[in-house]
Each structure stands twice: as C-alpha cells, then as structure tokens.
Amino acid sequence: MTQLPQLPAPGRRAYPPRTSAFTKTFWEALAQGRWHTTCCEACGRQTFPPRPICPHCWSDRVGWRPLSARGTLYSWTRIHAAPAVFAAEAPYAAGIVDLEGGIRLACRLLDTPGADWTPGMAVEMTVLKYEDGPLFAARAVAP
Numbered sequence: 001m002t003q004l005p006q007l008p009a010p011g012r013r014a015y016p017p018r019t020s021a022f023t024k025t026f027w028e029a030l031a032q033g034r035w036h037t038t039c040c041e042a043c044g045r046q047t048f049p050p051r052p053i054c055p056h057c058w059s060d061r062v063g064w065r066p067l068s069a070r071g072t073l074y075s076w077t078r079i080h081a082a083p084a085v086f087a088a089e090a091p092y093a094a095g096i097v098d099l100e101g102g103i104r105l106a107c108r109l110l111d112t113p114g115a116d117w118t119p120g121m122a123v124e125m126t127v128l129k130y131e132d133g134p135l136f137a138a139r140a141v142a143p
C-alpha cells in the first residue's frame with residue numbers, strides 16, 4: 001500500500017466528493033493516507049477513479065492495488081475566475097498529472113512560494129486533511 005504525506009487543511013472541503021458504497025473504500029483509505037485504486041483481474045489494467053467494472057474489457061472482476069505516489073506534471077492552469085463554491089480559494093493551480101504506472105488524473109496543485117509549475121516536472125501526491133474528510137493534491141518534488 002502506498003502511503004502519502006498527509007497535510008492539515010483548514011476548514012471543510014468546499015465541494016466534498018460524492019461517495020458511493022463502492023468508492024467508500026477509496027475515500028476511507030485516503031483518510032488514512034493510503035493511495036490505491038481498482039485494478040482489473042482479467043486484463044491487469046488499473047483505472048482511476050476506481051470503478052466496479054473495467055472500462056477496458058468490461059470485466060467485473062476488479063481488485064484494489066496501490067497507486068504510485070510519484071508522477072510528472074502533464075499540464076496545468078491557474079484558476080482566477082473560479083466557480084462560486086471555490087471563489088474564496090482563488091486564484092489556485094490545478095493540473096493533470098501522469099502517475100508512474102500510467103494513470104492520468106486531474107487534481108489541485110499545491111503552490112510552493114516563489115516557484116511555478118512547468119509541464120514535465122516531478123510531482124508527488126499528498127492528502128489534504130480537512131475537518132470533514134480528505135482530498136488528494138499534488139505538490140512539486142524538491143529537485
């Protein structure tokens with residue numbers, strides 16, 4: 001199991017993720033800093049977000065496997081005109097991360113004062129621990 005750094009975050013999540021009986025496994029693990037997703041037992045491919053049916057071969061034989069905590073930044077943007085629910089947090093950075101192992105995901109980027117984002121740079125996943133639950137985000141890996 002991959003263990004992510006856990007960072008305290010103030011207040012409650014602005015837009016808490018919807019959870020289901022199936023994704024509860026993911027969110028409960030994330031709350032403990034554990035980072036994993038579903039992996040198809042028929043074709044061996046991981047999916048993110050976690051899914052009860054494999055989108056590659058449609059098998060319903062899926063298990064849980066660790067995700068890599070490391071990846072590279074594929075692209076990013078800084079959001080100034082945020083949706084109303086995130087307005088208090090703007091401006092903020094969001095990006096697309098390619099994890100080692102092939103999963104591509106979108107998430108918030110944690111700014112490092114005095115540094116900026118560059119596609120191709122090394123990032124690591126972290127858990128933001130809000131009062132009402134976790135969110136995942138990426139931060140730059142110190143060179």
Ligand SMILES: [Zn+2]
Pocket residue numbers: 040041042043044045054055056057058059
């Ligand atoms: Zn499959």
